Amino acid sequence: SSTVYGGTYNLFAVTMKKMGISFTFVDPDCSDEELEAAFQPNTKAVFGETIANPALVILDIERFAKAAHAHGVPLIVDNTFATPINCRPFEWGADIVTHSTTKYMDGHDATVGGCIVDSGNFDWQAHADKFPGLTTPDDSYHGITYAERFGKEGAYITKATAQLMRDLGSTPAPMNAYLLNLGLETLALRMERHCQNAQKVAEFLNSHEKIAWVNYAGLEGNKYYERAKKYMPNGTCGVISFGVKGGRKAAEAFMAKLEQIIIATHVADARTCILHPASSTHRQMTDTELVAAGVGPDLVRLSVGIEYVDDIIADLAQALESI
Numbered sequence: 162s163s164t165v166y167g168g169t170y171n172l173f174a175v176t177m178k179k180m181g182i183s184f185t186f187v188d189p190d191c192s193d194e195e196l197e198a199a200f201q202p203n204t205k206a207v208f209g210e211t212i213a214n215p216a217l218v219i220l221d222i223e224r225f226a227k228a229a230h231a232h233g234v235p236l237i238v239d240n241t242f243a244t245p246i247n248c249r250p251f252e253w254g255a256d257i258v259t260h261s262t263t264k265y266m267d268g269h270d271a272t273v274g275g276c277i278v279d280s281g282n283f284d285w286q287a288h289a290d291k292f293p294g295l296t297t298p299d300d301s302y303h304g305i306t307y308a309e310r311f312g313k314e315g316a317y318i319t320k321a322t323a324q325l326m327r328d329l330g331s332t333p334a335p336m337n338a339y340l341l342n343l344g345l346e347t348l349a350l351r352m353e354r355h356c357q358n359a360q361k362v363a364e365f366l367n368s369h370e371k372i373a374w375v376n377y378a379g380l381e382g383n384k385y386y387e388r389a390k391k392y393m394p395n396g397t398c399g400v401i402s403f404g405v406k407g408g409r410k411a412a413e414a415f416m417a418k419l420e421q422i423i424i425a426t427h428v429a430d431a432r433t434c435i436l437h438p439a440s441s442t443h444r445q446m447t448d449t450e451l452v453a454a455g456v457g458p459d460l461v462r463l464s465v466g467i468e469y470v471d472d473i474i475a476d477l478a479q480a481l482e483s484i
């Protein structure tokens with residue numbers, strides 16, 4: 162999907178390209194013909210985000226899974242924003258799920274991490290020619306063939322841990338694993354509150370005269386409202402984007418007046434965080450370049466936390482009042 166998080170986009174388009182792995186990007190809302198045309202004889206997987214950061218596009222997981230399977234490849238879904246509390250991509254056909262655990266799973270900005278979850282559903286052996294790493298002997302691991310030894314239930318994740326984690330070192334330190342586990346214990350409670358708060362904040366912004374537009378799938382009339390209800394009936398996440406009337410200058414002035422909400426590039430945290438890309442992460446770009454990148458000059462990304470919602474709204478209200 163072309164709307165994946167910028168860091169992931171760079172990993173795919175730049176770093177992995179140098180490793181000889183190329184990616185074809187498609188608009189997640191493209192036509193069936195366009196999606197079909199993106200597959201190539203050497204395609205190995207399809208990748209998208211349940212809720213794209215920061216575009217907040219909701220992936221039609223079932224449709225992408227069907228397309229991937231028709232071409233004998235797995236669908237990998239980054240489920241970071243939705244979390245397993247709000248969306249279970251395996252139930253819609255995804256084969257592998259990834260998470261940046263740095264976000265809601267940790268929830269307190271305490272540790273950086275990521276994880277891979279294998280559904281064990283993808284039949285590697287049925288497409289053996291595409292996946293020699295799983296269907297031919299691994300000399301570095303006793304000469305075993307993962308798909309034969311562990312079946313489809315365990316082949317991929319065993320290779321990931323036994324060979325790649327061993328060789329590349331992507332293992333969390335004990336203290337980080339401990340901190341992540343503390344976060345996971347309250348994830349279900351926090352997600353419920355994030356969604357309740359975000360819904361109220363989105364409704365407040367939507368009816369405010371100084372706000373040009375609001376993007377939150379929980380709002381009726383949002384392009385992804387119906388799709389969100391299908392895949393995430395209990396709510397999507399706490400992240401909202403909106404535009405301040407008056408563009409870059411007005412958004413900057415609004416940000417400067419906030420008192421409680423934290424200005425940070427971090428998202429999906431227990432504390433409410435806010436970012437105006439045009440005056441921070443993307444400030445080197447002109448208004449025209451910003452529009453082309455899908456991050457207009459007026460765009461503000463708000464990650465609604467679990468504080469008392471009236472306090473969050475009060476801070477937004479006083480900052481809007483002052484511009």
Ligand SMILES: Cc1ncc(COP(=O)(O)O)c(C=O)c1O
Nearest residue numbers: 166168214239241261262263274
């Ligand atoms: C959807 C998504 N996936 C992956 C990442 C990368 O996460 P990390 O910084 O933990 O590597 C991010 C970070 O913002 C993200 O939003």
